[in-house]
Amino acid sequence: MAQYQSRISGPFLDRIDLVIEVPAVTAADLIAPGKSEESKSVARRVARARDIQTHRFEALGLANVTCNATCPVQHLTAITQLDESGLALLRSAADAMKLTARGYHRVLKVARTLADLDGSDGIRRLHLAEALSYRARETLG
Secondary structure, eight states, X not given: OHHHHTTSOHHHHTTOOXXXXXXXXXXXXXXXXXXXXXXXXXXXXXXXXXXXXXXXXXXXXXXXXXXXXXXXXXXXXXXXXXXXXXXXXXXXXXXXXXXOHHHHHHHHHHHHHHHHHHTOSSOOHHHHHHHHHTTOOGGGO
16 A cells, blocks of 8 residues: 555645545444434534635635635635644644645645634634644555
């Protein structure tokens, strides 16, 4: 698997926002599944987050933009507004992870989406940390 993944170009990988390792499902998992959020609840949170995003971009005069993923880079500062703690984490992680400009912007967009899913007006350090964790590519060779 690592041999195949090493053939994928860096610029292509840079366009992938979420990298999550999913372990195999065991018989024990199937017999006694753990607690999880119901699909209806998740669907409601996603719908609310999408409404928040649509209204945010309408307020910015960007009626053709309906979600964070398609937000033009020049408007990212307006929708992300990080506090000092968040900026420090992002600077440190960007250096450590050698994020490209595209990767940096994509982390901000994912963090904004995570905050929207939480119903949070601002991006908290927790949202940034989670967004950064999805960029971890150790498993990609």
